[in-house]
Amino acid sequence: MSAPLDHKPTVPDMLQTDAPQPEALSQAGWLGRAITVAARVFAVCILAAMAILVTEVFLRYVFNRPTIWAHETTIFLSALTFIFGGLYCVARNTHIRVVLIYDVVRSPVRHVLDVVISIACLGASLFFAWASWLMVKKAMFRPDGSFALETSGSAWNSPAPAVLKMFLLCVLVTMSFQFLILTFNYARGTKAPKGHDNV
Amino acid sequence: MFDLLDLGLNLKALGIGWGTLLMFALLVVLLLTGTPLAMVTLFVALIFAVGWFGPNSVPLITSRVYSFVSSFVFVSVPMFVLMAAILDRSGIARDLFDAMKLVGGRLRGGVAVQTIFVAVILAAMSGIIGGEIVLLGLVALPQMLRLGYNRRLAIGVVCAGGSLGTMVPPSIVLIIYGLTANISVGDLFTAAFLPGFMLAGLYVAYVLLRSYLDPNAAPPTPVERVSFRENLPLLRGLVLPFLVVFSVLGSIYGGIASVTEASAIGVAGVIVSTILRREFSFRMLLDAALHTLATVGMIMWIGIGASALVGVYNLMGGIRFISQLITGVSDQPMMIILFMMLILFILGMFLDWVGIALLTMPIFVPIILELGYDPVWFGVLFAMNMQVSFLTPPFGPAAFYLKSVTPPDITLGEIFRSLAPFICLQVLAVGLLILFPAIAIY
Amino acid sequence: AQEFDLTFQSVDPAGNPNFAIQKEWTERVNKMSGGRIAIELLPVGAVVNYSETQEAVGSGILDGHITDVSYFSGKDPAFGLVANPIGAWSSPDEMFRFINYGGGYELMNELEEPYGLHFVGATTTGLEGFVSDRPLDGVADLKGLKVRAPEGLIQEVFAAAGAVPVNLPYSEVYTSLDKGVIDAADSTVFSTNHQQGLHKVAVHPVYPGFHSMPLVEVAMNLEKWNSMPEDLQEIMTVSVRDFAQDAVAQLSMNDLKAVAEAKADPSITVHNWPAEERAKFRTIAMDQWSKVAASSENAQKVYDLLTEYLESQGLLD
Ligand code: NA
Ligand code: NA
Numbered sequence: 001m002s003a004p005l006d007h008k009p010t011v012p013d014m015l016q017t018d019a020p021q022p023e024a025l026s027q028a029g030w031l032g033r034a035i036t037v038a039a040r041v042f043a044v045c046i047l048a049a050m051a052i053l054v055t056e057v058f059l060r061y062v063f064n065r066p067t068i069w070a071h072e073t074t075i076f077l078s079a080l081t082f083i084f085g086g087l088y089c090v091a092r093n094t095h096i097r098v099v100l101i102y103d104v105v106r107s108p109v110r111h112v113l114d115v116v117i118s119i120a121c122l123g124a125s126l127f128f129a130w131a132s133w134l135m136v137k138k139a140m141f142r143p144d145g146s147f148a149l150e151t152s153g154s155a156w157n158s159p160a161p162a163v164l165k166m167f168l169l170c171v172l173v174t175m176s177f178q179f180l181i182l183t184f185n186y187a188r189g190t191k192a193p194k195g196h197d198n199v
Numbered sequence: 200m201f202d203l204l205d206l207g208l209n210l211k212a213l214g215i216g217w218g219t220l221l222m223f224a225l226l227v228v229l230l231l232t233g234t235p236l237a238m239v240t241l242f243v244a245l246i247f248a249v250g251w252f253g254p255n256s257v258p259l260i261t262s263r264v265y266s267f268v269s270s271f272v273f274v275s276v277p278m279f280v281l282m283a284a285i286l287d288r289s290g291i292a293r294d295l296f297d298a299m300k301l302v303g304g305r306l307r308g309g310v311a312v313q314t315i316f317v318a319v320i321l322a323a324m325s326g327i328i329g330g331e332i333v334l335l336g337l338v339a340l341p342q343m344l345r346l347g348y349n350r351r352l353a354i355g356v357v358c359a360g361g362s363l364g365t366m367v368p369p370s371i372v373l374i375i376y377g378l379t380a381n382i383s384v385g386d387l388f389t390a391a392f393l394p395g396f397m398l399a400g401l402y403v404a405y406v407l408l409r410s411y412l413d414p415n416a417a418p419p420t421p422v423e424r425v426s427f428r429e430n431l432p433l434l435r436g437l438v439l440p441f442l443v444v445f446s447v448l449g450s451i452y453g454g455i456a457s458v459t460e461a462s463a464i465g466v467a468g469v470i471v472s473t474i475l476r477r478e479f480s481f482r483m484l485l486d487a488a489l490h491t492l493a494t495v496g497m498i499m500w501i502g503i504g505a506s507a508l509v510g511v512y513n514l515m516g517g518i519r520f521i522s523q524l525i526t527g528v529s530d531q532p533m534m535i536i537l538f539m540m541l542i543l544f545i546l547g548m549f550l551d552w553v554g555i556a557l558l559t560m561p562i563f564v565p566i567i568l569e570l571g572y573d574p575v576w577f578g579v580l581f582a583m584n585m586q587v588s589f590l591t592p593p594f595g596p597a598a599f600y601l602k603s604v605t606p607p608d609i610t611l612g613e614i615f616r617s618l619a620p621f622i623c624l625q626v627l628a629v630g631l632l633i634l635f636p637a638i639a640i641y
Numbered sequence: 642a643q644e645f646d647l648t649f650q651s652v653d654p655a656g657n658p659n660f661a662i663q664k665e666w667t668e669r670v671n672k673m674s675g676g677r678i679a680i681e682l683l684p685v686g687a688v689v690n691y692s693e694t695q696e697a698v699g700s701g702i703l704d705g706h707i708t709d710v711s712y713f714s715g716k717d718p719a720f721g722l723v724a725n726p727i728g729a730w731s732s733p734d735e736m737f738r739f740i741n742y743g744g745g746y747e748l749m750n751e752l753e754e755p756y757g758l759h760f761v762g763a764t765t766t767g768l769e770g771f772v773s774d775r776p777l778d779g780v781a782d783l784k785g786l787k788v789r790a791p792e793g794l795i796q797e798v799f800a801a802a803g804a805v806p807v808n809l810p811y812s813e814v815y816t817s818l819d820k821g822v823i824d825a826a827d828s829t830v831f832s833t834n835h836q837q838g839l840h841k842v843a844v845h846p847v848y849p850g851f852h853s854m855p856l857v858e859v860a861m862n863l864e865k866w867n868s869m870p871e872d873l874q875e876i877m878t879v880s881v882r883d884f885a886q887d888a889v890a891q892l893s894m895n896d897l898k899a900v901a902e903a904k905a906d907p908s909i910t911v912h913n914w915p916a917e918e919r920a921k922f923r924t925i926a927m928d929q930w931s932k933v934a935a936s937s938e939n940a941q942k943v944y945d946l947l948t949e950y951l952e953s954q955g956l957l958d
Contacts, residue, residue, distance in 0.1 A: 457809060
């Protein structure tokens with residue numbers, strides 16, 4: 001079932017703060033588990049972005065001293081979490097999907113669908129990884145081949161654009177691996193499907 | 200290998216008209232196989248990029264992905280989600296709901312009305328949908344079902360009410376519209392208040408009318424009557440939510456923070472509220488942040504996919520095609536507006552609002568200006584149309600959000616059936632806004 | 642017979658007056674070439690983000706762009722310096738002379754060619770209007786002014802002049818001025834600012850602006866350019882020169898009309914800086930030029946050529 005949010009229907013208790021941490025889909029394998037562990041770092045990025053924005057407002061409104069780095073850093077942190085968030089959803093199979101038909105068909109058909117979808121996603125993410133490598137090359141090297149990271153061009157002039165492009169490449173490569181593992185595990189069909197179709 | 204791809208798949212020969220149709224068909228088919236939406240749009244974008252222009256055009260997609268994630272406006276998305284995630288982990292929303300008994304306590308259908316009031320307050324804190332529906336699905340839906348409300352009425356109230364986040368300011372839909380149409384976000388917010396309340400008012404009127412006409416729709420008023428004095432402690436539940444609303448909207452209108460910054464102030468406000476309520480812990484905060492990461496990943500990747508698809512479509516000549524299609528419809532400006540509404544309605548069934556905004560705004564806004572309409576009014580109209588898109592199947596985000604927190608016996612099919620009357624109300628609101636633009640631009 | 646079917650992306654949104662003028666240019670090119678060149682002009686962000694068009698044109702995804710060159714400062718600071726040498730030009734003609742006869746054309750091609758672009762020609766929006774909520778009559782009044790400025794040299798110049806640059810997206814300029822989050826903004830030309838109601842919320846505009854006149858380039862994919870026969874190349878080049886005059890004339894007519902309207906409005910005070918204050922600001926800006934020049938080989942080239950030219954014209958007093 002589509003599970004856009006990791007709420008369990010059986011946990012209506014609003015005050016329960018020690019709910020079990022969301023887990024990776026079993027078919028995602030070791031990589032899926034690694035991704036869910038790494039997710040904590042990016043969760044902290046969101047909190048940091050919030051803190052920086054509040055600080056910026058405070059510095060500007062109270063002391064009339066806005067920074068040149070706050071907005072650029074916030075955008076950078078948010079972008080990191082956006083990119084990684086997509087990978088995290090792949091590992092946990094929580095991307096929104098329309099299951100009006102998927103839910104109705106019998107489980108062998110569903111099984112085939114799972115494999116085919118994973119293969120298609122694998123192909124697409126490989127393609128995107130290749131394309132983003134072309135982008136990264138331009139962000140890392142000048143046309144004459146000398147090394148220079150693309151910068152933001154702002155007064156602060158951080159190398160955020162180059163770093164983000166490299167991060168996108170890393171995530172796309174990891175995502176390709178993740179889809180490869182998913183395809184393999186779905187095709188083997190050894191583990192009982194868990195995640196989207198059991199809610 | 201790329202030459203082979205070029206030969207085997209020359210979509211350009213189709214022309215833009217058939218190309219558009221094929222793109223749509225492909226979207227629908229892939230969507231129905233159960234492929235994640237973000238992947239569907241990315242995949243279709245890839246097929247058309249390679250098939251229309253050749254593999255060398257694929258960096259266009261990654262370039263759009265990069266630009267999309269690094270735009271300042273979207274910084275508010277994780278903030279709004281984080282706010283909802285913390286609210287969800289504290290008792291604030293439940294106390295707010297209890298306090299609202301004062302509003303609907305004595306009425307037939309009162310709890311449903313109360314739910315809509317809570318939804319409006321939550322909407323004034325947040326700029327996106329999702330969090331509100333989940334909260335109401337956890338707090339209000341079980342209560343309405345227990346009290347014997349008609350199931351479909353209860354589900355509809357939660358989904359429609361919970362979607363108000365992008366209609367009542369602050370609203371990320373209006374922020375993005377302002378950016379595309381190059382008009383003041385402040386003006387858009389001011390214009391959206393009344394239409395937002397009007398839509399909520401329509402929901403309330405519908406609930407009251409249904410409960411009055413149909414004895415099975417809502418239970419009779421409870422016998423247990425509480426005095427106002429007993430209710431007084433409940434009122435405390437209103438204080439913190441109103442402070443958060445005040446800190447978000449107050450910092451925007453008070454000149455303290457920009458719209459995006461205000462969303463971070465809202466998060467700070469909610470965190471302070473949990474500290475005051477002694478519900479704060481770092482564990483809770485990290486948990487909420489992790490949850491935010493997952494939700495944001497899902498929301499943003501839908502946007503990423505849509506953005507990629509729109510880029511490819513525009514390069515194919517989509518802008519010219521749709522402009523000609525629209526201006527060719529009629530000489531009557533009103534017919535053109537209605538045709539635009541129809542396009543928005545149809546797109547709303549298959550795409551999320553980010554994709555619709557990216558695709559249609561650069562086309563619609565110049566036409567609107569040329570016809571002499573007010574772009575602020577059209578912005579509010581656009582936001583109202585997006586309300587409809589949240590509820591319409593097969594891709595109805597509101598239904599998906601609710602489904603994620605309801606017991607398994609409530610199927611997606613039943614949720615969509617429950618939403619039908621509310622979709623009609625939304626369409627009615629769109630109609631009213633077209634007939635009486637003064638609702639927005641007074 | 643149509644030989645070149647080109648897709649260009651503009652830096653302006655479809656509803657903007659600049660976009661309409663650019664569109665007229667594409668139509669003129671079509672006529673002048675007897676239909677052999679057809680340019681489809683797409684609004685900002687249609688295919689790629691405004692900051693990514695250089696890459697898209699270079700790799701052939703787009704055939705060309707019309708854009709502010711300062712958006713590529715992150716690739717090489719030289720682009721930032723040549724695009725907006727703050728204080729250098731007091732009228733569009735001075736800049737056009739530098740580009741067309743002062744070595745600017747060759748310099749731009751030397752900068753763009755390695756990225757796979759051919760520089761066809763330059764235009765500009767003209768001197769931008771400066772939007773402020775505080776009366777500004779000279780450099781001293783900039784002290785402590787919270788000013789929204791886009792990325793690049795301009796922020797550093799403002800900082801050096803004692804102002805406090807704030808990073809805000811264009812979409813938030815109006816609200817932020819209205820609510821006093823910022824005092825002033827480097828927005829765009831006077832007429833557009835006026836039309837958007839910025840002068841209603843910030844009633845002390847400075848016109849003509851003292852700060853900014855962007856170099857807006859028309860550039861094409863280099864391979865595509867080289868594949869064009871000479872007559873078509875000439876049509877492109879010459880038509881862009883005319884387009885620049887056209888754009889500047891129409892925009893400044895709009896500006897003057899808007900200035901007259903603003904002056905007639907008792908709630909708005911239009912300020913004009915005396916020559917010596919403009920010169921002071923230029924001196925501050927030029928200190929920053931040399932800093933940028935030191936940051937890359939190309940930037941130094943830009944700096945050298947620019948100062949040499951300005952000196953030869955007696956503009957460096
Ligand atoms: Na809202
Ligand atoms: Na929908």
